[in-house]
Amino acid sequence: MEYRANTAILGAGISGLCTAYQLNQSNHDCLVLESSSEAGGALKSTQSNGYLAEHGPNSLLVKDQRVNQLLHATGLHPEQGTSAQTANAAAKKRYIVHNGKPHAMPSSPLGMFKTPLFSSKGKLRFALEPFIGRYRGLEQGLGEESFADFVRRRLGPDMLASAAGPFVSGIYAGDPENLSVRHAFPRLWNLEHHYGSFILGALALQFKLGPVGKNPNRLSPSSMISFRNGMQQLPSAIAQSLPPGHFETNCQLQNIQQHGSSDWELTWTDNNKQCQQGVFNNLVLAVPHHQLAKLPLPADLLKSLSPVSSLASPPVTSLVLGFKREDVRHPLDGFGMLIKQSEASPLLGVLFSSSMFDGRAPDQHVTLTCMMGGSLNPHFAENDDQVVLDELKRLLGVEGAPSFRHRTSWQHAIPQYSLDYQKVIDAIQTCENDYPGLHLAGNYRGGISVGDCMVNGLELGQTIVSK
Ligand SMILES: Cc1cc2nc3c(=O)[nH]c(=O)nc-3n(C[C@H](O)[C@H](O)[C@H](O)COP(=O)(O)OP(=O)(O)OC[C@H]3O[C@@H](n4cnc5c(N)ncnc54)[C@H](O)[C@@H]3O)c2cc1C
Numbered sequence: 010m011e012y013r014a015n016t017a018i019l020g021a022g023i024s025g026l027c028t029a030y031q032l033n034q035s036n037h038d039c040l041v042l043e044s045s046s047e048a049g050g051a052l053k054s055t056q057s058n059g060y061l062a063e064h065g066p067n068s069l070l071v072k073d074q075r076v077n078q079l080l081h082a083t084g085l086h087p088e089q090g091t092s093a094q095t096a097n098a099a100a101k102k103r104y105i106v107h108n109g110k111p112h113a114m115p116s117s118p119l120g121m122f123k124t125p126l127f128s129s130k131g132k133l134r135f136a137l138e139p140f141i142g143r144y145r146g147l148e149q150g151l152g153e154e155s156f157a158d159f160v161r162r163r164l165g166p167d168m169l170a171s172a173a174g175p176f177v178s179g180i181y182a183g184d185p186e187n188l189s190v191r192h193a194f195p196r197l198w199n200l201e202h203h204y205g206s207f208i209l210g211a212l213a214l215q216f217k218l219g220p221v222g223k224n225p226n227r228l229s230p231s232s233m234i235s236f237r238n239g240m241q242q243l244p245s246a247i248a249q250s251l252p253p254g255h256f257e258t259n260c261q262l263q264n265i266q267q268h269g270s271s272d273w274e275l276t277w278t279d280n281n282k283q284c285q286q287g288v289f290n291n292l293v294l295a296v297p298h299h300q301l302a303k304l305p306l307p308a309d310l311l312k313s314l315s316p317v318s319s320l321a322s323p324p325v326t327s328l329v330l331g332f333k334r335e336d337v338r339h340p341l342d343g344f345g346m347l348i349k350q351s352e353a354s355p356l357l358g359v360l361f362s363s364s365m366f367d368g369r370a371p372d373q374h375v376t377l378t379c380m381m382g383g384s385l386n387p388h389f390a391e392n393d394d395q396v397v398l399d400e401l402k403r404l405l406g407v408e409g410a411p412s413f414r415h416r417t418s419w420q421h422a423i424p425q426y427s428l429d430y431q432k433v434i435d436a437i438q439t440c441e442n443d444y445p446g447l448h449l450a451g452n453y454r455g456g457i458s459v460g461d462c463m464v465n466g467l468e469l470g471q472t473i474v475s476k
Contacts, residue, residue, distance in 0.1 A: 012287030014038040016473055017275055018295055019304070021256065022050025024450045024462040025295030026247040030079060031470025033251055040287065041251070042260040042277060047241075048248035050297070052459065054239025055415055059371030061239050062329035062415035067360055067378060068096060069243065069459045072231035076463050080234075083246040087234055092242065096233040100365045102343035105175055106354065106404055111339065111346045114172065131167025138163050139206040147191075153428045156193060157185035163207070175347035178357045181457065182325045182383030183425050192434075193426040226464075235366045240459075260285075264305050265292070270445050291446045291473050295466075298322070298453040299421045310444060316436040320453055324390040325382040325422035328397055329362070331413030334373050338406025341375055346404070355389050355396050356381050359405070374412060377401065384425060390418060424453040448473065 016032055018025045021043035032039040051065035071077055080086040080093065087093040104111035107126050115121040121132065141163050144154045154162075160173040169185065177185045181193065191198045200210030236242035248256050257279060264276040273292040279285050294301060302311060302318040311318075345360035360378040363369035370376040379397050382390025394414065401407035437449050448469055455465040 012040055012285065012289075014040045014287065014289055016040070016291040016293060017042065017273065017287060017289040018293040019262065020044075020050065020295035020297075020300075020451070021048040021244065021248060021258075022295060022297075022451070022462070023052055023244055023247075023459055024050075024452065024466045025293065026244050027079070027463045027466025028293055028295065028448075028450055028470045028473075029251055029255070030247050031467045032473060033255070034082075035470070035474040037470075037474050039255060040289070041248075041256045042262070042275075043256070043258045044260055044262075044296075046258050047245075048256070048258075049241045049244035051419075052240040052244050053417075054241040056238065057415075058413065059374070060329075060331045060376060060413040060415075061362075061369045062376070062413075063240055063362070063378065064327060064415075064417040065419070066240050066459050067362060068233050068235050068365065069240070069463075070231050070233050072228050072460060073464050074226040074228055075467050076460055077228060079247070079463065079467070083243075083250055085236060085243060085246050087232070092237055094235050094237060094366045094368070096235070096344075096365050097367070099342050100233060100344040104343055104346035105172060106346055106348040106352050107171065109352070109403065111404060113343070126171045127167045131165055131171070134165030135168060137165075138208050141206070143201050143205055153189040153191060153431070155186050155428060156188045156190045159190040159194075159197070159201075160185070163201070170351060171349060175349055175358070178350075178383060178385070179347045179380075181423050181425060182323055182357055182380070183423070184384040187384065187425065187427045189426055189428050189430050192430040233365075237368060243459075262305055266307065267444060267446075273446060289446075291448060293448045293450055293469065293473075295450040297421060298424055298451060310440060310447075313436060313440050313443065316432045317449070317453060320424045320430075320433055321384070321427060322421035322424045323382060323384045323387045324418065324420050325357070325380060326390040326392070326416060326418045328379045328381070328394065329413070329415040330377050330379065330394075330397070330401070330411040331370055331374055332377070332407060332411055333409065334375050336407060336409035337375055337377075338408075339404075341377075341405075345378075348404075350385065354400060354404075355386075355392050356400055357383050357389075359401070370413075376413070377405075377407075382422070423457050426457075 016039040018029050018041045021041050029039050029041045053064040055062045085093050087095045103114045112126050115124045160169040174185050177183050200207035204210030259280040260277045262277045266274045273289045275287050277285055298317050298320050301314050341361040341364045347358040348354045357380040362378045363376040381392050450469050452462050
């Protein structure tokens with residue numbers, strides 16, 4: 010049988026699914042082809058003996074009206090019954106490990122004054138932020154500014170070492186010296202660019218002052234959520250909302266060709282190993298960037314895509330461990346702990362998963378999600394469980410053997426928006442211009458968070474509909 014639909018989407022991660030969702034909302038015919046056996050990509054959850062382990066993301070930060078609407082439409086909004094969970098109040102507290110001990114990040118000026126995380130000189134240096142001029146290196150041909158240089162320039166070295174550096178490990182598992190602040194943290198960069206200071210910029214936005222209006226889709230306050238059966242419940246619900254026959258799993262693409270300047274002809278084997286063909290006006294590539302080079306695309310297109318497919322993405326391992334509550338000395342009263350680079354820890358950080366959301370561990374037990382690897386220490390992704398247990402003992406006073414363990418190794422965890430990232434954007438634009446109907450979607454463009462991928466997917470759906 011030959012399929013005919015307006016749009017084919019390769020990859021049913023959250024990016025591809027949100028594109029499909031938006032197309033379907035607009036009665037725009039589409040077919041999603043996924044190579045694995047289920048929807049979700051990085052959003053995968055395992056439940057066993059009362060524990061819930063996330064393989065990838067542990068939460069979704071809802072900060073956009075359109076994401077909110079999707080959650081409502083799929084019955085996954087926290088206001089609708091018990092499927093969604095809002096993070097417990099405790100999750101507001103975050104720890105940073107300094108001199109072998111987790112210290113709470115200050116949340117008030119008095120806390121800032123008292124915290125041992127920053128030196129007295131460092132604290133005084135923060136106060137100068139509104140008086141620091143903006144970066145002019147781009148106009149002067151000096152190139153992108155790294156996140157590390159940006160923080161050092163605006164807030165001083167103490168802030169980089171004690172808070173901003175660990176924060177980058179937590180989000181990108183990245184090297185702050187090699188991430189472009191303009192591309193990896195566009196909100197910070199925009200605040201400096203438009204207001205000269207991100208402290209003044211944040212205040213101006215809050216009070217709706219200054220040159221840049223508030224994003225009309227932005228929700229304030231944002232909320233951190235997950236789901237009773239884990240993060241995978243979200244892509245499963247979106248996939249189920251698509252009409253029957255619009256989402257296929259276990260598909261292996263055999264050939265992709267463009268005929269003339271419009272039709273894309275695809276050949277693939279389906280779930281039953283049968284060969285299928287289809288012709289589509291639009292082709293959305295929503296596979297991970299490192300998989301692009303393996304697609305059976307025309308050779309010229311593969312070559313043009315090489316800056317995208319070769320984008321660095323370090324390995325990260327997520328090890329979820331369950332313990333009896335009495336075996337952990339630390340109160341675990343927070344989101345988790347990030348670790349300063351100077352601590353030379355084998356871990357990037359630890360999420361206190363059962364403190365963030367209910368239902369992550371049986372009664373009187375706790376779940377800790379330990380992340381290791383990343384750009385600075387990629388080989389730590391191979392640390393064995395005992396190395397992690399020793400570190401948990403040192404930092405959180407964890408004794409006794411774990412009653413649960415689940416390990417996921419991501420060879421290409423998070424694409425790094427590094428100092429030469431502009432060439433990735435240029436390559437994407439060239440490909441989309443040169444191949445009409447081709448669209449690239451995924452966490453390698455427009456943000457790596459689940460929320461960003463959702464917004465970008467929804468916007469892409471809207472763009473295709475409006476063409
Ligand atoms: C360990 C870890 C922790 C994270 N934590 C957080 C967090 O707490 N909060 C947060 O917001 N974000 C987090 N992220 C980031 C976020 O989860 C990802 O950026 C996002 O889920 C990526 O979605 P995607 O759809 O772009 O790609 P993917 O999820 O990778 O989906 C791509 C899909 O394409 C499919 N595919 C591959 N090849 C083919 C092919 N040839 N044909 C068809 N289909 C194919 C794959 O099977 C997959 O389903 C984390 C990521 C990781 C790895």
